[in-house]
Amino acid sequence: MDIVAMHIPDGYLGPQTYIVFWLVMLPIWFVAARKVKRTLKSRQIPLLALGAAFAFIIMMFNVPVVGGSTGHAVGATLIAIILGPWAAVIAVSIALAIQCGLFGDGGITAFGANCFNMAVVIPFVGYYLYRLLCGDAPSSSRRTLSAGVAAYIAIVAGAICAGFEFGIQPYIAHAANGQALYAPYKLGVAVPAMALEHMLFFGWVEAFATAGVVAVLQRTEPTLLEAKPAARSMRWLWGAIGVLILLTPIGVLAPGTAWGEWGPDQIAQRIGYVPSGFEKLGSLWKAAMPDYATPGVSNAMIGYLIAAVVGTLLVVGVTWGVGALLARRRSGETSGRTSPPPAPAE
Amino acid sequence: MSAPCPCCEVEVAPVRRRGRGRSLARRTADSLARSITDVLENEEIAARPGLLQRIDPRIKLITLLLFAVTVSLVHSLWVLLALIALTCVFAALSRVGVAAFARKVWLSAGLLAFLIAVPSALAWFTPGEAAFTLGPLTFTEPGLLGVATLVARVAAAAGFALLVVWTMRWSDLLRALSALRMPDVVVATLGMAQKQILTLLRTVEQIHLARESRTLTLGTTKENRDWVTERMAFVLRKSMKTADDVYDAMLARGYTGSMPSLRRLRVGAADWAWLATSVTICAVTLAASRMAGA
Numbered sequence: 001m002d003i004v005a006m007h008i009p010d011g012y013l014g015p016q017t018y019i020v021f022w023l024v025m026l027p028i029w030f031v032a033a034r035k036v037k038r039t040l041k042s043r044q045i046p047l048l049a050l051g052a053a054f055a056f057i058i059m060m061f062n063v064p065v066v067g068g069s070t071g072h073a074v075g076a077t078l079i080a081i082i083l084g085p086w087a088a089v090i091a092v093s094i095a096l097a098i099q100c101g102l103f104g105d106g107g108i109t110a111f112g113a114n115c116f117n118m119a120v121v122i123p124f125v126g127y128y129l130y131r132l133l134c135g136d137a138p139s140s141s142r143r144t145l146s147a148g149v150a151a152y153i154a155i156v157a158g159a160i161c162a163g164f165e166f167g168i169q170p171y172i173a174h175a176a177n178g179q180a181l182y183a184p185y186k187l188g189v190a191v192p193a194m195a196l197e198h199m200l201f202f203g204w205v206e207a208f209a210t211a212g213v214v215a216v217l218q219r220t221e222p223t224l225l226e227a228k229p230a231a232r233s234m235r236w237l238w239g240a241i242g243v244l245i246l247l248t249p250i251g252v253l254a255p256g257t258a259w260g261e262w263g264p265d266q267i268a269q270r271i272g273y274v275p276s277g278f279e280k281l282g283s284l285w286k287a288a289m290p291d292y293a294t295p296g297v298s299n300a301m302i303g304y305l306i307a308a309v310v311g312t313l314l315v316v317g318v319t320w321g322v323g324a325l326l327a328r329r330r331s332g333e334t335s336g337r338t339s340p341p342p343a344p345a346e
Numbered sequence: 347m348s349a350p351c352p353c354c355e356v357e358v359a360p361v362r363r364r365g366r367g368r369s370l371a372r373r374t375a376d377s378l379a380r381s382i383t384d385v386l387e388n389e390e391i392a393a394r395p396g397l398l399q400r401i402d403p404r405i406k407l408i409t410l411l412l413f414a415v416t417v418s419l420v421h422s423l424w425v426l427l428a429l430i431a432l433t434c435v436f437a438a439l440s441r442v443g444v445a446a447f448a449r450k451v452w453l454s455a456g457l458l459a460f461l462i463a464v465p466s467a468l469a470w471f472t473p474g475e476a477a478f479t480l481g482p483l484t485f486t487e488p489g490l491l492g493v494a495t496l497v498a499r500v501a502a503a504a505g506f507a508l509l510v511v512w513t514m515r516w517s518d519l520l521r522a523l524s525a526l527r528m529p530d531v532v533v534a535t536l537g538m539a540q541k542q543i544l545t546l547l548r549t550v551e552q553i554h555l556a557r558e559s560r561t562l563t564l565g566t567t568k569e570n571r572d573w574v575t576e577r578m579a580f581v582l583r584k585s586m587k588t589a590d591d592v593y594d595a596m597l598a599r600g601y602t603g604s605m606p607s608l609r610r611l612r613v614g615a616a617d618w619a620w621l622a623t624s625v626t627i628c629a630v631t632l633a634a635s636r637m638a639g640a
Contacts, residue, residue, distance in 0.1 A: 009459075043589075082586075
């Protein structure tokens with residue numbers, strides 16, 4: 001099993017890390033349970049149990065990659081595609097709990113971190129990438145390719161998280177003589193090692209398994225691949241954007257200028273002169289709202305807030321316009337393709 | 347060496363049944379069979395009349411978690427070695443084969459930790475006073491001490507985790523979780539998932555054995571991969587269908603959303619004594635670790 005790569009055993013993470021991951025996972029499990037209960041109702045127990053059983057079993061298959069070598073897939077992206085990302089959080093967490101409690105795979109104290117890497121990062125990254133790459137009306141080959149690419153990137157993302165968790169240990173806890181107390185490799189070694197291992201081998205196992213199963217399901221059970229409720233609701237995104245807009249005046253409180261965004265006077269202060277090219281090109285374009293200030297508004301906070309609203313509306317408007325243009329073009333292509341099938345050969 | 351197939355006279359290379367070069371189906375079937383055997387052996391060990399098997403599941407779960415946390419807080423190598431010895435004592439008193447226990451802890455967890463950590467003892471990763479040199483490689487004292495500490499910590503933690511796995515029936519673990527206020531939905535899902543895992547493990551093992559019995563040659567990588575993903579999709583479809591069947595069965599038996607347990611757990615004097623002893627051991631361990639570090 002992919003133990004070395006992803007299942008973190010006890011002893012590798014210090015209490016400062018594993019306690020944080022337990023605290024991070026508790027609200028995630030709570031939200032996931034509520035969402036799943038709302039969508040699956042009382043059917044949730046058998047569906048999640050079988051989802052967890054499948055998550056466990058898929059890790060037992062030997063997937064051939066190249067030259068006779070085989071590996072085990074985690075399958076979390078596949079489960080997110082089938083059940084939705086929130087149900088995948090619960091199903092993969094339960095599969096990990098059974099691996100830990102029944103087979104001793106993965107640590108008890110590290111259970112929170114393992115769930116974060118494999119039951120949160122992989123399903124969410126994989127699911128939303130898959131939906132993004134698939135689009136609204138995917139062809140079967142695009143769906144298969146999207147599933148493979150999403151699974152590959154998602155497992156690499158999970159591995160990078162695990163590498164980060166290992167890599168921060170030497171900074172958090174070490175003896176006075178430099179002796180490591182937990183995982184011994186720093187970020188510069190742990191993150192590339194985990195990322196490379198998954199980019200070169202386990203990522204391909206995951207991609208082949210996920211794409212292969214999605215290809216088979218398209219032929220045999222395409223209803224399982226329909227979009228899950230989590231993909232449809234965008235209300236939370238609008239709420240989050242609203243909160244971020246309201247928080248933008250905090251930027252006014254920060255002293256100084258962001259590194260590298262200096263104006264001519266600040267450049268002169270730092271290096272003693274203003275480069276001629278900088279001076280010439282710097283005055284080419286006059287912004288409508290320089291330094292996020294609104295012309296005619298004296299209060300900096302209110303001016304900043306107005307700039308945030310205008311900026312957001314511009315970005316959303318342009319994106320919306322481009323999206324609508326692309327959607328119209330695609331629907332034109334689709335209607336052009338729906339010609340009657342050729343008559344069968346006699 | 348190739349031989350003609352008896353039914354079709356096609357020249358085929360024999361498929362190896364043992365050792366390296368076994369077919370994909372045989373390797374997977376073997377590992378699935380091992381998993382099923384592990385579960386059955388765990389249940390058999392959990393039924394033996396040993397020290398830990400007699401303890402109330404809730405108290406046992408709490409105390410073994412306490413030991414796992416204590417292991418993560420200890421910084422002294424010697425104290426960690428003492429905790430490893432303690433796991434062996436607990437294993438012996440619980441009638442767990444100490445040799446099998448040590449083999450599992452040291453070979454699966456300790457050796458793996460050693461192999462992962464040993465390059466960190468090089469001066470390149472952990473600077474410090476040189477302990478010895480091996481050609482161009484210099485191993486430092488703090489580096490080697492770090493490797494030893496990590497291996498000892500992983501082995502001690504794996505020992506306590508294995509004691510939970512080996513001395514507690516899965517049904518008792520679920521009962522303990524339920525008594526410790528874990529939501530009913532989670533406990534019920536865990537219980538159902540474990541039963542379905544065993545069923546699916548057998549199904550998948552049989553699928554692989556069926557393939558093995560009909561295999562004349564080791565297929566190409568692509569053929570094998572296509573076969574594996576087809577089987578994965580089959581297991582997924584079967585899982586979804588079984589979920590519907592199980593739900594119908596639950597409704598037919600009068601499922602209303604609650605999951606009452608008939609067996610009541612009782613904490614006796616021996617359980618309280620075990621809890622007090624465990625808390626004392628953990629406190630003494632932490633104090634000893636602090637003194638060793640001072």
